[in-house]
Amino acid sequence: MKYALGPILYYWPKQxxxxxxxxxxxxxADIIYLGETVCSKRRELKPKDWLGLAKEIADSGKQVVISxxxxxxxxxxxxxxxxxxENGDFIVEANDFGAINLLAEAKTPxxxxxxLNVYNAQVLQILVNKGMQRWVxxxxxSRDWLVQLQEDSRILNIRDQxxxxxxxxxxxxxxxxxxxxxxxxxxxxxxxxxxxxxNHANGKPVYSQDDKELFxxxxxxxxxxxxxxLLNDVxxxxxxxxxxxxxxxxxxxxxxxGQFKQAAEDNVKFDLQLDRECNGYWHQIAGFDTxxx
Amino acid sequence: xxxxCPAGNLPALKTxxxxxxxxxxxxxxxxxNARHFAGLNxxxxxxxxxxxxxxxxxxxxxxxxxxxAHPGKLERWERAVDRCADMGVDAAIISDVAVLxxxxxxxxxxxxxxxxxxxxxxxxxxxxxxxxxxxxxxxxPRVLSIHQVKQLARNTDVELEVFAFGSLCIMxxxxxxxxxxxxxxxxxxxxxxxxxKFVRWEETEQGLESRLNGVLIxxxxxxxxxxxxxxCKGRFNVDGKVFHALEEPTSLNTLAxxxxxxxxxIAAVKIEGRQRSPAYTEQVxxxxxxxxxxxxxxxxxxxxxxxxxxxxxxxSEGTSTTLGAYHRDWQ
Numbered sequence: 001m002k003y004a005l006g007p008i009l010y011y012w013p014k015q016x017x018x019x020x021x022x023x024x025x026x027x028x029a030d031i032i033y034l035g036e037t038v039c040s041k042r043r044e045l046k047p048k049d050w051l052g053l054a055k056e057i058a059d060s061g062k063q064v065v066i067s068x069x070x071x072x073x074x075x076x077x078x079x080x081x082x083x084x085x086e087n088g089d090f091i092v093e094a095n096d097f098g099a100i101n102l103l104a105e106a107k108t109p110x111x112x113x114x115x116l117n118v119y120n121a122q123v124l125q126i127l128v129n130k131g132m133q134r135w136v137x138x139x140x141x142s143r144d145w146l147v148q149l150q151e152d153s154r155i156l157n158i159r160d161q162x163x164x165x166x167x168x169x170x171x172x173x174x175x176x177x178x179x180x181x182x183x184x185x186x187x188x189x190x191x192x193x194x195x196x197x198x199n200h201a202n203g204k205p206v207y208s209q210d211d212k213e214l215f216x217x218x219x220x221x222x223x224x225x226x227x228x229x230l231l232n233d234v235x236x237x238x239x240x241x242x243x244x245x246x247x248x249x250x251x252x253x254x255x256x257x258g259q260f261k262q263a264a265e266d267n268v269k270f271d272l273q274l275d276r277e278c279n280g281y282w283h284q285i286a287g288f289d290t291x292x293x
Numbered sequence: 294x295x296x297x298c299p300a301g302n303l304p305a306l307k308t309x310x311x312x313x314x315x316x317x318x319x320x321x322x323x324x325x326n327a328r329h330f331a332g333l334n335x336x337x338x339x340x341x342x343x344x345x346x347x348x349x350x351x352x353x354x355x356x357x358x359x360x361x362a363h364p365g366k367l368e369r370w371e372r373a374v375d376r377c378a379d380m381g382v383d384a385a386i387i388s389d390v391a392v393l394x395x396x397x398x399x400x401x402x403x404x405x406x407x408x409x410x411x412x413x414x415x416x417x418x419x420x421x422x423x424x425x426x427x428x429x430x431x432x433x434p435r436v437l438s439i440h441q442v443k444q445l446a447r448n449t450d451v452e453l454e455v456f457a458f459g460s461l462c463i464m465x466x467x468x469x470x471x472x473x474x475x476x477x478x479x480x481x482x483x484x485x486x487x488x489x490k491f492v493r494w495e496e497t498e499q500g501l502e503s504r505l506n507g508v509l510i511x512x513x514x515x516x517x518x519x520x521x522x523x524x525c526k527g528r529f530n531v532d533g534k535v536f537h538a539l540e541e542p543t544s545l546n547t548l549a550x551x552x553x554x555x556x557x558x559i560a561a562v563k564i565e566g567r568q569r570s571p572a573y574t575e576q577v578x579x580x581x582x583x584x585x586x587x588x589x590x591x592x593x594x595x596x597x598x599x600x601x602x603x604x605x606x607x608x609s610e611g612t613s614t615t616l617g618a619y620h621r622d623w624q
Contacts (some may be wrong), residue, residue, distance in 0.1 A: 071465055072415040073441050075448075081417070098417030101424065117411065117467055117481065119361035122391035126425075140470040140479055148364035175469040175525075178436035178618035181539060185531045190624045206538050207530040208509040214529060215471075215538075222464070222525075222539065224474055280477070286506060287474035 001237070001264045003257050004031035004165060006247040007067035007093070009173060010218060011197035014044040020248065021053055025060040028257040031243060032057055033093055035067040035084065037113075039180070039219045040077045041195060047083050054090055063091075070095040070115040071176040071220060091133065104130040114138050114167055115176070119145075121152035124162065134163040136245065139172045139228070142284035143236055150240060163242035168230040169256050170247025171203060171216045171223040172287065181217040202249050213276070214288075224287060226278040231256075231270045232293045233282050234263040294554065295561035296585055297355065297454065298578050301333040305571040306343050312575055313582030316353035318386065319343060320567060325373040326357045327410060328567040329484030344380050353383040357567075359408040360484045361389045371395050378403050386432065387411075388467060393426040406430040406454065410467035410480065416448045423451050430454055430560060434466045439550060439619040443557045452560035457547045458577055458605065459565025461617050463525055463540045471524050476506045487523045503527075546605055546614030548581075548597045551588050573608050580604050 005024055008017065024032055034057070035050050036042050045053070054064045066084050069077060078098060085092055085102040094100045095113035103110045112118055112127055114136040124135055137146060146164070153159040182204060183193035203218035205225060213225035227249075230237075234244065244264070246256050262268040272279070272290060280289035298314035300306035309317045320326030322334040335343060347354040356377050362370040370392045377385040378400045387393050388408035396405055409432040413419050422428050430452040433442060446453055464471070472486045473479035480486050491506040501513045503522035510527035513519050520526065520542040529538040545565070547554070554562065562585075564577050580601045588595045606614060617623055 070468070071436065072418070073437055075416070075444060078415050078417055096415070096418055097411075097413065097421040098415045098419075101417045101421035115468060117361055117388070117390075119389065119481065120364050120367055120391055122362070122367055122394070123389065126390055126394060138470075138481075140473045140482065145364060152364050172470075172474070174471050174474050175464040176436075177464045177539075178438070178624045179463060179540075180624065185534075185538060189622065191621065204531060209512050209528065209530060209535060210509045211530070212508065214475075214508065217531070217538070222471060281473070284477070286477040287470070289477075 001234075001241070002030040002243045003028055003260055004033060004243050004245045005029040005253060005257070006167065006170070006245045007033045007035055007037050008248050009038060009171070009221070009223075010201055010203060011039070011042045011044070011195065012201060013198065014049070017045060018053070020251065021057055023251060023254060025057055025062065027254040028261050029062060031063045031065060033065045033067045035093075037067050037070055037095055038221050039197070040069060040074070040080065041193065042197065042219075044198075047080055051087060051089075058090070065093050065111055066090045067093040067113065068095055068099050070113070070173070072096050072098055073178070093136075100127065100130060107131065109133045111136065111165070115173065121149050121156055121158070124149075124153060125156050125158050128158050128161045132162055134165055134243065136165040136167065139167050139174070140281055140287065143233075143240070143282050144284050146240060164240070165243035165245055166230070166237065166241045167228065168234075168244045168246065168260065170227060170249055171218075171225075172228045172281075173221055173223050174215070174287075175222040177220050177222070180220050181222065182219050185217060224278070226276055226288055228279065228281070228287075229272055229277040230279055230282055231259055231263050232272065233279055234260060235267060236293070237264075294551075294559055294585060295353075296578070296581050297561045297563045298574060299459075299564055299567040299569070300343075300574060301328065301330075301567040301569070302335075302571070303339050303342055303346075305574045307346055308571045308575045309578050310346060310350045310352055312578040314352065314578050316355055316383065316561070317347065318355040318357055318563075318567070320357045320359075321373055321376065323369065323373075324484045325360055325370050327359045327480045327484045328357075329360075330489070330568055333568060340376075340380060344382070355384040355386055355406065356382050357386040357408065358392060359386055359388045359410045361481050362391055363482075367391055374400065374403075384430070393422070393428070397427040401427060403427075404429055406432060408432055408467075409434050409456070412465050412467040414465060416445060419445070419449050419451060423449075432563065435462055435545065436465045436618050438621050438624070439553055440621070442559070442619070443553070446557040446559065453558075454561040454563055455547075455554060455559055456545060456565060457562035458545055458581065460523075461540065461543055461545045461615065463617075475508050475524055487521070492522055543615045544609035545617045546602070546609070547616060547619060548584050548601055548605070550616065550619060551584060552592060552595055555588060555592070576604055576608055
C-alpha cells in the first residue's frame with residue numbers, strides 16, 4: 001500500500017502552501033499531488049510556482065503529480081491546462097477529459113482523477129491505451145463496485161497496467177458548478193468575489209435547518225459536510241487498493257497519513273467521530289452514513 | 294435551430310410532435326437513462342409505436358443512453374445501443390466512454406450525440422470525444438455563459454445543442470454526487486436525482502417539512518409555495534443565515550437568447566422534462582415553436598412576447614424563471 005497527499009482543495013495563502021509542502025517532504029506520503037483543481041481565480045501560486053514547488057519536492061524522492069482543474073470553461077483555463085500537460089517533467093492528474101486529450105497528444109503519462117466519469121473497466125482499458133498509469137475511483141463508488149471492476153479488468157488483462165487509488169480522508173468533492181457558492185453566501189458576485197475563499201481554510205459549512213452539517217462550500221465546489229474517513233476500512237482494501245489518498249485539511253494531514261499507515265500495517269482501529277465523519281460510500285450506502293467496522 | 298422536446302411516454306411524444314417539435318428524445322425503461330422513474334419511459338411495444346408516429350410525421354427520434362455502465366453490466370448498455378440501431382433512431386445520446394466506443398465500432402452509421410452527462414465544457418474535452426468517437430453533436434452542460442457558448446461554437450466543427458427550458462441543474466451535469474451523498478442513489482449510478490422514494494413530508498410546529506432520506510431539505514410556512522425537495526434547492530443555514538444556499542427553485546428559460554443562439558449556429562435547443570406530464574410538453578412545445586418560427590420569419594424584429602413567458606412561468610418550478618449560467622450575473 002502506498003500513501004498519497006491529494007492536492008489542497010482550498011485556497012490557502014502562498015506561505016501556508018509552501019510551509020505545508022516543506023513539512024510534506026518529511027511525511028509518510030509516498031506520492032504528493034499538487035496544483036489548483038477548483039478555481040482559476042486562485043492565483044496565490046502561479047503555474048511556475050507550482051512547477052517550482054514540484055521540482056523541490058521531487059528532489060526528496062517522493063513521486064510528484066501535477067493536479068489540474070476539474071471544471072474548465074474559459075479558453076484561458078485551457079491554456080494553463082496545456083502548459084501543465086506539456087511540462088515535460090511530471091506526470092499529471094487529469095480531472096477533465098480535455099486534459100486527457102492534451103496528455104495523450106503530448107504522450108505524458110497521467111493519473112485519471114476522481115472527478116472523471118469512469119465507472120467500468122472498459123473505460124479504463126481505453127484510458128490505459130492513452131497513457132493512464134493510475135486511476136482514482138470516483139468518490140461515490142463502493143468497495144463492492146471496485147471488486148467487480150477489478151475482476152473485469154483482470155478479464156480484460158489490464159489490471160497490472162494501472163494502479164487503483166481511493167480517496168480515503170477529508171471532505172468529499174461532490175459537485176462542480178458555474179456558480180461560486182462561497183461568494184454567494186457573502187452576497188458577492190462571482191466576478192467580484194474578492195477571493196473570499198482565502199478566508200475559509202477548510203471551506204464553509206452548510207447546515208440543515210435542524211443543524212445537521214450537510215455540505216461544505218468551497219468556491220464552485222460543493223463538498224460533503226462530514227469528513228470522509230476510511231481509517232477503519234483499510235483492512236478491507238488489501239489486494240484491492242494500491243494507493244490511499246488523504247485530502248489535506250491542514251498539517252493534521254501528516255498525522256492522518258501516519259494513522260492510515262498504522263491501520264494498514266498494524267491493524268490498529270480508531271474511534272470515528274460519528275457526528276462529523278462518515279464512510280457510507282465505501283459500504284455502498286448513502287455517503288453521509290457511517291458503518292462501524 | 295431544431296426544437297428538441299422531451300417525452301416520458303407515448304402521449305407526451307405524440308403531443309410534442311403535434312405541437313411542432315422537430316425532434317423528440319426518450320429513454321428506455323431501465324437504468325440506462327437518467328430519468329429512470331416509475332411509470333416513465335418506453336418498453337418495446339411502445340417504442341414501435343413511437344417510431345411509427347415519428348416516421349409518419351417526418352420528425353426525428355433521439356434516444357438517451359445517458360447513465361454510466363456498471364461493472365460487469367456493460368452488456369445492458371450495449372443492448373440499448375443495439376436497439377437504437379435496430380429501430381433506426383435518428384440519434385443515440387450517450388455519456389459513457391465505453392458505450393461510445395462500442396457504438397462507434399459496431400454501428401459506424403448510427404448518429405451519436407454526446408450526452409450532457411459527459412460534461413464536455415471546453416474545446417479540448419469536445420476534441421477528446423470527437424477525436425475518439427463518431428460524435429456529430431455535443432450537448433452542452435448548463436454551466437456555460439452565453440459568451441462561453443459562442444466561443445465554443447467558433448472553435449469547434451461539431452454541432453452544439455443547448456438546454457433552453459426546464460428544471461435548472463446548477464451543477465455540471467454528470468459531476469454531481471449530492472444525491473448519492475444523501476440517499477445512496479445518483480443520476481450517474483441509478484439514473485435519478487433526489488429519488489421520490491426517499492421523500493417525506495411532515496407537518497410540524499415549525500411548519501411543513503420536506504425531507505430526503507431523513508435530511509431536512511426545507512421548511513415552509515402556510516403562505517409559502519412548496520416544491521419538490523431536490524436537494525440543491527432547499528433552504529440551508531450558512532453563517533447563521535437560512536437561505537437557498539445553492540439555488541432557488543427556479544426554471545431555466547432562454548426565449549430571450551434565441552437570436553444569440555441562432556447567430557452562434559447552435560444546432561438545437563433542448564427542452565428538459567421527460568418526467569413531466571404531456572400537458573407540460575404540449576405547452577412548452579407550443580410556445581417554443583411559436584418563438585422559433587417568429588425568429589425565423591423576421592430575425593431583426595424578434596422579441597419575446599409577454600404571453601409566452603406567462604405561459605412558461607406557470608409550468609416552471611417555483612413559477613419563476615432565470616437565464617441561469619448563460620447570464621454571468623447568475624454565476
